[in-house]
Amino acid sequence: MxxxxxxxxxxxxxxxxxxxxxxxxxxxxxxxxxxxxxxxxxxxxxxxxxxxxxxxxxxxxxxxxxxxxxxxxxxxxxxxxxxxxxxxxxxxxxxxxxxxxxxxxxxxxxxxxxxxxxxxxxxxxxxxxxxxxxxxxxxxxxxxxxxxxxxxxxxxxxxxxxxxxxxxxxxxxxxxxxxxxxxxxxxxxxxxxxxxxxxxxxxxxxxxxxxxxxxxxxxxxxxxxxxxxxxxxxxxxxxxxxxxxxxxxxxxxxxxGGKSPLLVFADADLDLAVELAVEQYDNAGQVCLAATRFLVEEPVAEEFTRRFVDKATALTQGDPRDEATDIGPNIHPRQLEKIDGFVRRALAAGARAVIGGHRLDGQFYAPTLLTGVAQDSEIVQEEVFGPVLTLQTFSDEEEAVRLANDTRFGLAATLVTGDRERADRVSARLVAGTVWVNCFFVRDLQAPFGxxxxxxxxxxxxxxxxxxxxxxxxxxxxxxxxxxxx
Incomplete structure (x- = not known):
């Protein structure tokens, strides 16, 4: 050999x-x-x-x-x-x-x-x-x-x-x-x-x-x-x-691990918010820092979802060696089975797949967005490490912070708002090693990471x-x- x-x-x-x-x-x-x-x-x-x-x-x-x-x-x-x-x-x-x-x-x-x-x-x-x-x-x-x-x-x-x-x-x-x-x-x-x-x-x-x-x-x-x-x-x-x-x-x-939130306030630039949201499918969702929990203020939740679906369904999934590909395969059959198990259990518990929710041929999983999920559900609380995102709504800033911090994790958080004072208030209250405001995945080796x-x-x-x-x-x-x- x-x-x-x-x-x-x-x-x-x-x-x-x-x-x-x-x-x-x-x-x-x-x-x-x-x-x-x-x-x-x-x-x-x-x-x-x-x-x-x-x-x-x-x-x-x-x-x-x-x-x-x-x-x-x-x-x-x-x-x-x-x-x-x-x-x-x-x-x-x-x-x-x-x-x-x-x-x-x-x-x-x-x-x-x-x-x-x-x-x-x-x-x-x-x-x-x-x-x-x-x-x-x-x-x-x-x-x-x-x-x-x-x-x-x-x-x-x-x-x-x-x-x-x-x-x-x-x-x-x-x-x-x-x-x-x-x-x-x-x-x-x-x-x-x-x-x-x-x-x-x-x-x-x-x-x-x-x-x-x-x-x-x-x-x-x-x-x-x-x-x-x-x-x-x-x-x-x-x-x-x-x-x-x-x-x-x-x-x-x-x-x-991480179970990071993406908070979208009603005063946010929705185009920016959707762009950042779709980035969470990077590397087929196999990113520890990914903001897998969308928390969207109620007045803009419907419009955000519509724009997100339009942009996410336009992604190209396939051979990662092709320059046109946006999402490649998941790493291993065992990981793919784990991802699918999370989604199947969530759907059985009452979640709705706005997009995706199923395996594809080979080691590919369809980009998925689930709604109708409870805060204490497995799909909200546990790291999936695949192209699976959830969406919940909130009514005010206090509820947004409460939902964002309500997991055992605290790796990162992403916040999208047009109000600088709100950005300062909310980011200071988020339990996370890294908080991104109106951006995502900006990393500098000079900064502390953990x-x-x-x-x-x-x-x-x-x-x-x-x-x-x-x-x-x-x-x-x-x-x-x-x-x-x-």
Whole structure:
């Protein structure tokens, strides 16, 4: 059996990357494309043995990388970004084939963002610092010290972008990394290992272990030599990781689910509101930040719905490699079944499908909008992670805020209004890590990112990433007591 597969003319190694070498497992798992269900190849299936080897490699490489001057670390990270940009088309083709997201999005937005992740944190590293300050004549000096080996567990919906959102600051901080990509979309993580090695990243600084979380997750997250764990994914998996990490009190960063609201007030620009609403079908609804709950003020609800239906039904669903496609497939038959189960149960409970509400051929689900849903219903309270949206109405600002905050999640919220004072009032009351006013998905790496409640623990981005990936130290020095050796 070959250790390499070819995707769109791009060769991808299917083995792990541990200590600067390719390592095969005794067993494999099959990676399928969501576009047509075809088998892309056999991927090395990690065991606790490979997990332990990866952590050992990261531990061995840590002292050298931590001692590498900041400027040199930054130079290498910029070289990784150069490698990403050089292979941007290859990365886009492989990731589209592997996870079904739009090729045009990968080319124009996602892969350029991957390179930017490395450049941003490389540059931020060079300016990282805090002014010394005085305490009764004593000098306080704050430093960010590398923490040690980090385990980074990443999701399938934006594999490389979300992986590098963690890898880049962890490496910039002087840590070493064990990256465990999602088993449904592992291929671009393997390519990242090649790019990093070509950029001069020392052996063992970045390791990639593939496989099922149920088989290797505990070996990674409970390992006593791991100093940080960052995870993006579901709440149930986060609970298991947190329990595993608790054995060693390993600090965690968790970016979890969302059930975000889109609030549309009667004074809003309805064309803008509808445009933002239709954007929630991006990536076939497989976006944690998606505003899946439409909350619309009663006087404009009928008109909003009419305009939304007109715009949503004009979307093109099909092969994500086609430039004309707006919505691609869902990632996996299991995820498709989960989505359909949510909708079928909602319809049985009395919801009405204004559009969609059913599966299509292959791994596609029709863009869906449900009305007649109760606030305490499963479809309103639980994350579907597919192209399924709900619409409820409200009568006043107080009810809008109450409905918006009435879930266990708090990842994001979107607010559309023509009244600046209302925007300030309402956004200040929304429980969310990110609030967008008259816009959606505007992201800057300088900003803190994370969720409230069950949407996560901690914040990353900007200096917040370094705060997580480092041990902060304050050194206090007395003004006297020195021996003059002049």
């Amino acid at each position: 070959s250790d390499k597969i070819v995707i769109g003319g791009v060769t991808v190694d299917t083995r792990h990357w541990i200590g600067g070498e390719r390592v095969a497992s005794g067993d494999t798992f099959t990676d399928h494309s969501p576009i047509d269900g075809s088998a892309l190849g056999e991927i090395s299936r990690g065991t606790p043995t490979e997990a332990a080897a990866a952590v050992a490699a990261a531990k061995a490489a840590f002292p050298g990388w931590a001692a590498t001057p900041r400027a040199e670390r930054a130079r290498i990270l910029h070289a990784v970004a150069d490698g990403v940009e050089k292979r941007l088309e290859e990365l886009a083709v492989v990731e589209t084939t592997d996870n079904g997201a739009l090729l045009r999005s990968h080319r124009r937005g996602v892969m350029p963002r991957v390179a930017h992740n490395f450049r941003f944190f490389a540059d931020r590293l060079l300016t990282l610092g805090h002014e010394d300050f005085d305490t009764r004549g004593h000098t306080n000096h704050v430093s960010w010290d590398p923490a040690g080996p980090c385990v980074l567990i990443t999701p399938w919906n934006a594999p490389l972008m979300l992986a590098t959102w963690k890898v880049a600051p962890a490496l910039a901080a002087g840590n070493t990394v064990v990256l465990k990509p999602a088993e449904w979309s592992p291929l671009t993580a393997s390519l990242l290992a090649d790019i990093a090695a070509e950029a001069g990243l020392p052996a063992g600084v970045l390791n990639v272990v593939q496989g099922y979380g149920s088989e290797i997750g505990d070996a990674l997250t409970s390992h006593p030599d791991v100093r940080r764990i960052s995870f993006t994914g579901s709440v149930p998996t986060a609970r298991r990781i947190a329990a595993s990490a608790a054995v060693n009190l390993t600090p965690l960063s968790l970016e979890l 969720g409230s409640r069950h949407s996560g623990v901690g914040r990353e981005g900007g200096t917040w990433s370094f705060d997580f990936y480092c041990d902060l130290r304050n050194t206090v020095t007395a003004p006297k007591g020195w021996t003059d050796r002049g």
